Amino acid sequence: MAQVMNVGLLGFGTVGTGVLEIIEQHQDKLSHQIGAEVRVKKILVNDLEKDRGNLVKPEQLTKNASEVLEDDEIDVIVEVMGGIEEARNYMKQALLNGKHVITANKDVMALYGSELLQIANEKNCDLFYEASVAGGIPILRTIVEGLASDRITKMMGIVNGTTNYILTQMTKEGRLFDDVLKEAQALGYAEADPTADVEGLDAARKIAILGTLGFSMRLDLDDVSVKGITDVTSQDLKYGDQLGYTMKLVGIANRTGDKVEVSVQPTLVPHEHPLASVDDEFNAVYVYGEAVGETMFYGPGAGKLPTATAVVSDLVEVLKNKRLGVSGNSAVIPQHEKKLKTDEEIHSKYFLRLHAKDLPGTFAALTALFHENNVSLEKILQVPLNEGKLAEIILVTHEVSKKDYDILLKRLEEEEVVIEVKSSYRTEGEMK
């Protein structure tokens, strides 16, 4: 009789139902790869009364976590319930009980990944989390295994499907932020609380995970400077486009020498850069390695089946390791001490939009300020507003240190001819 591998699911929402569907529909391929039948034995949910069609038998569902975590017949726990403290505790408990764990939870991995990985190592268990970054793109395995021989110096990623969907629909269809967000929620892309998506926190968690693995340096969420897309306006998108840029929420992790910078912000990417054409819920991660040069990985970053594919592929890896009697976490223990760049060491170009009095001398005053603060200009666009009483001025700088740029911004806000600094964005990805 064929061997059976029992799986316990924590959560049966968008991703959880996808996991069950893939296990059932791809059973032939899975059992061929691992030499055993994969069976979902027990599923933890919140609400036993919820209509789940005929996807599961009522006896598979429970509200009692111990029925999943303490079941000796269950070999692997798949955590797809989301949230932080409860999910962390369940994963911890599962590992302490000697069970392998797979999770799609970037919130927990960004905050408590090192604690959980340590327990996994002590207990000789696997802890895999491929689905936690960029949904269906196998980016973590690519960084840890595919590029193991290289020294990665830069990663730039569109790693949040919800915000990419919103920005794409605002840019291409002229739709309103709130309407598109509702649609992204209905499509299952957004987090239970979409604030984490639109405020950039979800992307920050993912870039912290990517940076930790890519630079082999433990990067915490607090190390990531974060700005979301809630202040981005249709005017910003329009003027960005006129100057040759597309707006994206970009996570950046870059390393110079032994120092790194990790950040997430709305960023203007040149139209010709490959990241500019990554639309809707799709994600992409651009990775630069000293030996390999430029690479880019593209695919669906959210949604039921793409995310579940990553989860079930982790499951196959766990079950293969189990048969071989090995565990696979050692490659992810950071090797380097954390060293973060200062604002003087972070360099970028910036897009700046301001309203100024339309008077003789306005430009002289502005350019004097730029000169005093070591900022030189690459592009300028001026649009008259309010019958010529006001000028909308859009500028793109050459590369400047974050320190000098922040001082310039402050000085601009105090300058008499400036009525308001409307917006300011980093621009990244100039093609060499």
Ligand SMILES: NC(=O)C1=CN([C@@H]2O[C@H](COP(=O)(O)OP(=O)(O)OC[C@H]3O[C@@H](n4cnc5c(N)ncnc54)[C@H](OP(=O)(O)O)[C@@H]3O)[C@@H](O)[C@H]2O)C=CC1
């Ligand atoms: N959706 C996506 O595209 C992606 C999601 N992820 C991550 O995957 C995880 C799951 O996301 P998703 O499937 O969208 O979430 P959903 O909200 O769709 O599903 C959550 C599931 O977990 C159950 N659940 C939640 N809290 C508890 C609890 N305290 N006790 C018991 N059961 C609980 C819910 O039960 P009930 O059904 O009874 O309500 C539901 O079945 C999250 O960590 C998310 O960040 C990662 C990549 C992409």
Ligand SMILES: N[C@@H](CC=O)C(=O)O
């Ligand atoms: N809310 C997330 C889901 C996947 O991680 C996103 O929009 O990318």
